[in-house]
Amino acid sequence: MxxxxxxxxxxxxxxxxxxxxxxxxxxxxxxxxxxxxxxxxxxxxxxxxxxxxxxxxxxxGMINTHTHASMLPFRSLGDDLADRLKKYIFPLESKFVDSKFVYEGARAGIAEMLLGGVTTFADMYYFEDEVARAANKMGIRAVLGETVLNFPSPDSKESYGGIEYGEEFIKNWREEELITPAIAPHAPYSNDTEHLVKAHNISQKYDIPMMMHVAEMDYETEKYKKEYNMTPVQYLNSIGILDQNFVAAHLINITGEDLEIACKTKIGIAHNIGANSKGAKGVSPAVKMYKRGMKIGLGTDGPMSGNTLDIITQMSLVGKIHKLVNRDRTLLPASEIIEMATIGGARALNMDKTIGSIEKGKNxxxxxxxxxxxxxxxxxxxxxxxxxxxxxxxxxxxxxxGKVLVKNRKLIGIDIDDIIDKINSIKNSIIKFF
Ligand SMILES: [Zn+2]
Missing domain, CATH: 2.30.40.10 (Urease, subunit C, domain 1)
Structure with a gap:
């Protein structure tokens, strides 16, 4: 005993x-x-x-249902620029992101999450093996998916290299107690139908989560309206890939019909209010989702988008922003926000049988x-x-x-100074680029 x-x-x-x-x-x-x-x-x-x-x-323990922890070395860079994803993030990633970057970024991100009370995080990035290695070593629970993109990425010379990498990753990590591997197409607009279906087949084959950014960008809504006369959610539903294993990050630009689809298909939702408000993307109808009993949890998005990786900050923002935009201070009482931050996140990731609440028999x-x-x-x-x-x-x-990882507000057995030094040496190489 x-x-x-x-x-x-x-x-x-x-x-x-x-x-x-x-x-x-x-x-x-x-x-x-x-x-x-x-x-x-x-x-x-x-x-x-x-x-x-x-x-x-x-x-x-709080659950961060959506992040890209390894982007931490880019934090505070170009925060106030327009169209940052295509003009800034993708080029920076192709120049700097390698396995070492991802490992050190993940270590720093995990350290921040642990110190902020996050015990499980869901992550999608490149070289996801490195994130898994860092997570396993540091003792945090994680749902990790290799990103799939329709152009060459930092760990693949080929478009859609993430599919192959992703399946290998799943095979390599599925037996680890703390790691739940997943597959993670970046977004509908950065993947074609064929590869979205392929990714979904992998999710079904291994019964693992499929994580994706959905209905986040205005140009995404325009593209699907123009090409299919549908919303992104309607399009994803039409190709048959929405199911209980699907975890949609954002779901900002959605209609009433989309909400019905999301409800019926039982998809999980990662609500990232901090990143969405900072990026001026819009406010997702998270209150409606919660009230309809959908599987909704909170996420930070990457440290370049939301800048913080803890969920306490998100909880406060969720309460304040939804109350504000609806001009109703009775909306989302604090207990409901904590529900989203814990058991709600566990539901979104299909882990509510084992984590998310303090009950006998749970982890x-x-x-x-x-x-x-x-x-x-x-x-x-x-x-x-x-x-x-x-x-x-x-x-x-x-x-x-069952293992104590933070005590007296300090990480146990993790050299935080070394983590910070490594991040700063990456920063020094990035700064020369400008
Ligand atoms: Zn994201």
Missing amino acids: DRTIIKNVNIITMNKEKEVIENGVVVVNGSIIEDIGKSELLEKYAGEKVIDGDNGILMP ADLVIIETKSINMQPIYDYYSAVVYSANPANVDIVIIN
């Missing part, structure tokens, strides 16, 4: 009843949550190893938010304190699969 008792915490369980347990106890056995209850449980498990939560808020992916700092005081409502008072620096302890 490898038991750890977490005591002196106020637990946001995110179980079906959204139970909150004050002065609660969680018992972790190996990688699994064995028991949960009030402080009386301490007697039953007397003599076991104890973590004192110091009256903090214990919540399920022990847990976060303690400290409540001693001035910005956390006072607390009348734990949900509200996490969504609107907290910032990532309040994340005190992070546990993934």
Whole structure:
């Protein structure tokens, strides 16, 4: 038995009843949550190893349902330029992105996510093996997909090289406990029908997620209107690739009919409000999606798009922006936002049977938010304190699969100075390019 008792915490369980347990106890056995209850449980498990939560808020680990962590060395570059994807990001990537870049970028991104309480992230990029290697080594749970594009990419001289790489990647990583491999066509407009169907076949063959940017760009909407007289969602549905394994990032420019399709096909949704607002892309109808019981989680998008990789920042933005655009402060109470950040994200990635809430038998992916700092005081409502008072620096302890990875707000066994040095040496080569 490898038991750890977490005591002196106020637990946001995110179980079906959204139970909150004050002065609660969680018992972790190996990688699994064995028991949960009030402080009386301490007697039953007397003599076991104890973590004192110091009256903090214990919540399920947060899930970042959409990012490109390895883009971190590009963060803060060209933030306010128009059409950045085609004029800036793609050329920069073809010049600088290699396996070392991806590995070091992933390490930095993962370090930031761990320190911010993210215990699972979904990522799509190039050299995805390097992201998997970094994730596995650092102990974070990850859903990882190789990007598929209709032009040569940093790890493929051929267009659509991501399909072949992607299938090899899936075979190489599918047995790893913390890694869920996926396939990730970049977007409808950057893939043709044949390759989208191919990617979907791979997703079906291995029963793995297929992740894609959908209905994000205005030119994307125009293209499908002009060529097919359809929306991107209607087009993807017409070629038969929307299903429960499909995870759509963004879904900003969608119609009522698109919402019906998304609902019926049971696709997962990654809602990236920070990146969408900074990129002036628009506000997705996430409130409608949530109210219809769709599988919706929160994402940061890449560090060049949203600039931060933690989900606490996203939660606050989700609340504020949806309330603002709808001019209704009662929309999306904080508990619903935390639902999206945890079990909602797990649903979107089809992982809700094993993660996303603090319940017996689930994986022990847990976060303690400290409540001693001035910005956390006072607390009348734990949900509200996490969504609107907290910032990532309040994340005190992070546990993934039963293993403590962050304690006293510091990474354990990871040399953060080395990570920062490596990122800065990449930055120094990028800066010479300009
Ligand atoms: Zn993205």
